[in-house]
Amino acid sequence: MRRRLTLLVAATTTLTLIAFLVPLALLLRGVAEDRATGRATADVQGIVAVVGVGDRDAIALTVDQLVASGRPVTVFLPDGGPPLGEPAARTPAVELAATGTSLTAALDGGREIVIGVGRSGGTAVIRTVVPEADLHAGVTRAWLVLAALGLLLVLLGLLVADRLARSLVRPIDDLSAVSHRLARAELGARAAVPAGPPELREVAGALNHLAERIQVLLREEREQVADLSHRLRTPLTALRLEAESVRDAADRARVAAGVDALERAVTGLIRQARWRSAESDSAACDAAAVVRDRVEFWSVLAEDTGREMRLSLVDGPLPVAVAADELAAAVDALLGNVFAHTPDGTPFGVSLSADRVLVVSDAGPGLGDAVVSRGVSQGGGTGLGLDIARRAAGGSLHISDNPGGGAVVTLRLAAVLTRP
Known part of the structure; x- marks a missing residue:
């Protein structure tokens, strides 16, 4: 019973933690991705004004500085010339942004951010890529912390469940031990009133009452056997007197021996009925x-x-x-x-x-x-x-x-x- 209660609490705790920690882990990953995407968007937003009004050389200088800081930025100008900054091909997202739309698209190994900037002669497109490592930076460590927290909570739940199960099972074990002692004829065994549920206290009281009743019945039975044995004393005495009156010596000795054997049996029955205890073993x-x-x-x-x-x-x-x-x-x-x-x-x-x-x-x-x-x-x-x-x-x-x-x-x- 103790093991079953512990397993029940362990299963319940585990299912509860899974229902809570899995959505939390997914939320943490989404927050990390949004944080990385927002940081990259803020970086490229800083050069929108330059791309909108600056000439090609000024744009190239600004983009090169951003690339040198570690941000892979590419600017596609509407004049059809080569792209400025990080070399990159025109992707479908770039083509869509050339119509004046800004968007974020999934890309193998990361996420692509494109911003359309209007200028004279058409729409320029600013493109940057957020690598997978930046999108999920810190997520693994956060998941490990959540897993450790979940394991700690499961262990704590098991400890509490074991203590609770022990408090419930210990009185039952005590009652079982008392019942086994009674089965071994230890009629003085009594169950202490447990501190558990009222049902257990009622069972303990019933067991003690049963033990007392058994003692009373055995005492009455032994007294009845002893009284009956004592009543046999009178006919035994009469039989002994009759045996002594037999004339033949052999017959008299045989009958006297039989009376002696019967008297020994009656005496043993009286002693066993009155004073039988564990010492008889x-x-x-x-x-x-x-x-x-x-x-x-x-x-x-x-x-x-x-x-x-x-x-x-x-x-x-x-x-x-x-x-x-x-x-x-x-x-x-x-x-x-x-x-x-x-x-x-x-x-x-x-x-x-x-x-x-x-x-x-x-x-x-x-x-x-x-x-x-x-x-x-x-x-x-x-x-x-x-x-x-x-x-x-x-x-x-x-x-x-x-x-x-x-x-x-x-x-x-x-x-x-x-x-x-």
Whole structure:
């Protein structure tokens, strides 16, 4: 916008200067020509009296003096003798002046001035020529001055236009920066009231109101999630008491582990809902330890359902830029999908490589062309499990089918950035 305003002012200024300077330049050239012509006419007017009454010798002496001063003057007498002064042929303008007419005619390389003077025996003609250099003396320099003045005015107009455009664009840039900060979840960003047009002030006020409204809605949503999470404490406590009453030690341990995992998830949800801030971006954990812990938890269920589990886990520590709770939730979601969407006895595998790539594969029916997204799943679920895994990895999740059958889910985890 700033560039367009500057170009608009530059074009307008240039057209205005052209409309003003071109006629002025032509006027200056005409004035110079008239000045040179008037000076030459005045010179020859001084010898009109001598040509009208003097004899041939007196006229010749006067004309020679004028020629010696640099003025090319020729006098044609009516007696038919040779012309006096500067040698020249009789031109049509001379023939016309011999009838008693005075005139100025254009000539190659200058301008011709002829004056008819009556004397006894006929009409004498005084002729002089104004060279092109005399006609346009000083015109080039005047044009250069006009061009420099026009360029200076254009530059001045560009400077003023740039200042004006900057005063208009700067508030818009500030509003754009605030909107980008809000898009990056910096909800404390506010737009200062600009000093520009009232429309910009209205936009700034609307943007600030929108930011405040977003903060209020997010606060209410987090409070509702936290309240709902707290309400889950009571059934969790009851479930723990029921788990302790199970007689079989293995079953009691498995159910207690499940209750512990659910309680950790609820606790993490409460903490995330209440105290989530920009500092959460710096969360990190040991991916090897977290994945190994969750695999041990699911191994009990795998044994009960007759599933063979193939493991290939890198030795830790393997730091990743994901909170332990979020990574545990992602692993639980991926393994939960395997148990939910494949029949009992279907083998599956879990691998974690040193380049922080987690792969969960199974020998089930596969996904085919199914599209899985949050809230939408063609596999009979809600799609939330894979969405949890995708968000834990920062969006780097790939789903494909095994050539030999079954699904493969690849989760690429982000490395922890080291600060210098």
